[in-house]
Amino acid sequence: MRSGTVAVIGRANAGKSTLINVLVGEKVAIVSPKPQTTRDRILGILTREDHQIVFADTPGIYRQRNALTGLMMKTTETTAKDVDAILFVHDGHAGVRDEDIALMKKYMGLGIPMIVAYTKIDIMPRERIPEDVKKLFDAGVTADVYPVSARKGIKLKQLEQAIADMLPEGGPLYPDDIVSDRSEKFMVAELMREKILLKYGKEIPHGVAVVVNTFERHENGTYEIDLDIVCEKKNHKAILIGKQGAALKETASFARKDMEKFLGAKVFLTVYVKVREGWRDEGRLMKEFGYREE
Ligand SMILES: Nc1nc2c(ncn2[C@@H]2O[C@H](COP(=O)(O)OP(=O)(O)OP(=O)(O)O)[C@@H](O)[C@H]2O)c(=O)[nH]1
Numbered sequence: 001m002r003s004g005t006v007a008v009i010g011r012a013n014a015g016k017s018t019l020i021n022v023l024v025g026e027k028v029a030i031v032s033p034k035p036q037t038t039r040d041r042i043l044g045i046l047t048r049e050d051h052q053i054v055f056a057d058t059p060g061i062y063r064q065r066n067a068l069t070g071l072m073m074k075t076t077e078t079t080a081k082d083v084d085a086i087l088f089v090h091d092g093h094a095g096v097r098d099e100d101i102a103l104m105k106k107y108m109g110l111g112i113p114m115i116v117a118y119t120k121i122d123i124m125p126r127e128r129i130p131e132d133v134k135k136l137f138d139a140g141v142t143a144d145v146y147p148v149s150a151r152k153g154i155k156l157k158q159l160e161q162a163i164a165d166m167l168p169e170g171g172p173l174y175p176d177d178i179v180s181d182r183s184e185k186f187m188v189a190e191l192m193r194e195k196i197l198l199k200y201g202k203e204i205p206h207g208v209a210v211v212v213n214t215f216e217r218h219e220n221g222t223y224e225i226d227l228d229i230v231c232e233k234k235n236h237k238a239i240l241i242g243k244q245g246a247a248l249k250e251t252a253s254f255a256r257k258d259m260e261k262f263l264g265a266k267v268f269l270t271v272y273v274k275v276r277e278g279w280r281d282e283g284r285l286m287k288e289f290g291y292r293e294e
């Protein structure tokens with residue numbers, strides 16, 4: 001059997017987490033159309049008879065704006081160096097720019113086996129694919145390029161096999177019934193953050209952290225979850241809550257439904273909104289909200 005860890009690297013919003021979820025077959029990482037959705041390194045584990053692939057999802061490469069994004073970029077850099085292989089995810093539908101080529105070359109330069117998943121081919125003209133692949137090749141990208149669609153499930157088997165082929169021979173690193181290294185409590189916080197990413201405009205979600213204060217399973221199987229949505233500004237709090245609490249009610253109910261699906265049980269969810277100005281630049285608060293160096 002082949003087994004090992006694979007860093008999943010690429011620009012913010014390229015489709016890394018979506019691809020991992022689809023390959024693993026379960027939602028291990030949240031997904032949204034906004035860049036910088038993933039903030040932590042999250043393992044997604046895919047076990048088959050003849051291989052175990054441990055995907056390390058990483059924060060997408062993006063401008064550093066504050067201590068939080070700085071920490072996120074550091075997480076990505078550290079993860080890329082300590083793996084058996086790299087899966088570079090490129091958003092094919094966004095086209096190939098010089099910066100993309102430079103990034104691919106940077107990671108190829110680490111001397112770790114790497115392939116490129118050229119994703120989102122379901123929303124682009126197919127004739128552009130060979131042109132783009134040639135462009136990459138002509139620019140000196142020697143990694144094999146696999147055009148895929150995570151959303152439509154196109155060519156994923158071939159991609160999976162190519163990833164497995166990069167891994168060393170060896171036994172499984174994790175038990176075969178484990179799909180993630182993260183706790184249910186972590187996932188619940190992430191599901192809340194995902195709904196905020198989906199429901200609110202540009203700047204609000206990026207300044208939001210979710211802290212779960214109570215996570216209890218009652219004897220009858222139901223869950224009681226209390227959490228804080230921490231935002232950066234008073235006016236953000238007002239937007240999050242909305243007129244007579246309508247916006248928050250809707251977002252919380254949306255999140256609760258997903259939590260119930262994830263936990264397979266009824267959830268009683270209580271949500272508070274708090275303001276902590278400038279938390280994304282304050283080490284102590286970042287730590288308190290779960291963001292720290294591994
Ligand atoms: N059409 C299409 N959309 C996709 C595909 N894969 C991902 N997306 C969409 O692209 C957006 C970004 O997806 P994510 O998986 O969150 O991207 P990411 O690379 O993990 O982003 P960060 O965590 O912010 O770096 C979401 O709106 C996805 O639904 C695909 O194969 N086809």
Ligand SMILES: [Mg+2]
Pocket residue numbers: 016017018029030031037038057058060
């Ligand atoms: Mg992601």
